[in-house]
Amino acid sequence: MRDYKDLKEEELLKLILGGNLPEHIAIIMDGNGRWAKQRRLPRISGHKVGMDSVRDIITLSREIGIKVLTLYAFSQENWKRPQSEVRALMGLLQEYLKKEIKTMIEKGIQFRAIGEIEKLPVKTQEVINNAIENTSKNGDLILNVALSYGGRSEIIEAIKNILRDIEKGDISADNLNESLFEDYLDTSGLPDPDLLIRTSGEKRISNFLLWQSAYTEFYFTDTLWPDFRKKEMLLAILNYQQRERRFGLTREQIKRGLYAL
Ligand code: IPE
Ligand code: IPE
Ligand code: MG
Numbered sequence: 001m002r003d004y005k006d007l008k009e010e011e012l013l014k015l016i017l018g019g020n021l022p023e024h025i026a027i028i029m030d031g032n033g034r035w036a037k038q039r040r041l042p043r044i045s046g047h048k049v050g051m052d053s054v055r056d057i058i059t060l061s062r063e064i065g066i067k068v069l070t071l072y073a074f075s076q077e078n079w080k081r082p083q084s085e086v087r088a089l090m091g092l093l094q095e096y097l098k099k100e101i102k103t104m105i106e107k108g109i110q111f112r113a114i115g116e117i118e119k120l121p122v123k124t125q126e127v128i129n130n131a132i133e134n135t136s137k138n139g140d141l142i143l144n145v146a147l148s149y150g151g152r153s154e155i156i157e158a159i160k161n162i163l164r165d166i167e168k169g170d171i172s173a174d175n176l177n178e179s180l181f182e183d184y185l186d187t188s189g190l191p192d193p194d195l196l197i198r199t200s201g202e203k204r205i206s207n208f209l210l211w212q213s214a215y216t217e218f219y220f221t222d223t224l225w226p227d228f229r230k231k232e233m234l235l236a237i238l239n240y241q242q243r244e245r246r247f248g249l250t251r252e253q254i255k256r257g258l259y260a261l
Contacts, residue, residue, distance in 0.1 A: 004238055012234040017064065019241040022194035024068040025061065026216070028208055029054070031200025031224030038224075044088045049226035051096050060230045062107055062141040064237075068190055069143055072208050076116065076150035090124045093147070097127045101134060108140030114186035115149030144190065151210030158184035187212055195240045197233075199225045217243055 004012060029050060036046030054071065061069045074089060097111075104111055111131040118125070128147075161184050165171045171180065182188060192212045198204075201222040205213065219236045221228070246254055 004235055009231050009234065012231065012238060013064070016234055016237050016241065019238075021065060022217075022237065022240055023066070024070065024191045024193045024195075025066055025237075026070040026072070026193035026196045026209055026213070027057070028072045028196070028198040028202075028206060029225040029228075030198060030202055032226060034200065035224040035226040043085060044092075046224075046226055047089055047092055051092055053225055053228050054096070055100070056229045057233055058109065058141070058143060060233055062109060066141060068193075069141060070114075070146060070187075070190075070193060070209070071144070072146045072149065072206075074115075074147045074149070075207055076148055076153060077207065079119075079148070090121050094124050094127050097131050101131055104131065104135050104143070105138070108138045109135060110138040110140075110142045111135045112142060112144045113147055114144060114154075115147045116153075117147060119148045142190065144187070146208065149186075150207045151205075152207060154186055155211055182211075185211060192216060195219060195236065197221070197236050199223050199228050215245070215247055217245065 004015075007015075032046030032050045033043040034046070035049065036043050039045070057071075058069065073093065078089075079086060103109075111128075111134075113128050113132065117128060120128070158181060162171070162176065162181070166173055187209070192214070193209060193216045196209070196213055196216045197219045199221055201220070203220050209216075217240055219239055221232065221236065223232050244251065244254060
């Protein structure tokens with residue numbers, strides 16, 4: 001494969017716009033702590049600079065016409081981190097949303113959140129709900145942020161709600177299928193991610209979008225999140241565009257285009 005790393009951002013952009021864009025990109029933004037450690041800085045400085053990457057990636061996604069961007073910002077397991085780090089992360093999120101809400105409204109970005117939002121500090125919930133309400137009519141890019149999110153508990157919650165609805169008589173067990181099940185997930189109404197990116201060299205899913213990533217393409221990079229900027233994102237998309245998604249079919253079937261995927 002050609003070494004696209006040597007190309008300029010504009011050249012990469014041109015190449016990408018000539019191909020099939022992923023509709024939904026999900027990102028596990030990892031490596032902030034290590035970025036800071038390499039510079040002998042406190043972990044929180046990594047999170048702070050990571051917010052600049054968040055801004056860059058959202059801007060680029062909107063500019064090139066990505067429909068949905070899901071960012072894993074805080075997992076259920078992250079609550080076990082030192083209290084000071086958790087508090088700082090919540091503070092950064094609040095600050096970011098307050099600062100960016102105007103731009104999100106102007107640029108047609110629809111803000112959404114998945115995960116246990118009710119477990120977040122009340123102040124954080126307020127800015128989140130405010131951002132959701134004020135951008136609900138936007139449709140250029142859906143920015144979906146995963147907060148206190150865990151894929152397994154999302155599935156358990158869906159099952160509980162399905163059982164309740166069966167008990168109430170609203171649905172019947174016989175009608176339960178994949179599509180109905182998806183209506184009960186936090187991501188209801190959104191397409192599955194086409195591309196999932198994880199930064200920092202870790203190659204695991206860490207309880208992210210377990211149901212939704214059944215046929216997602218994975219892209220792993222050693223780049224730490226605070227260094228993951230536009231060019232890195234373009235390289236990830238270009239890499240995705242070189243792949244052949246087969247969904248269980250044979251190569252020949254795909255080539256003949258006999259199946260609508
Ligand atoms: C990702 O960076 C941000 C969150 C999980 C909130 P990390 O904080 O996990 O960074 P590393 O993995 O320790 O380098
Ligand atoms: C995954 O990163 C969660 C987020 C990026 C928010 P972690 O750093 O928490 O994941 P593990 O612990 O390395 O699997
Ligand atoms: Mg990490």
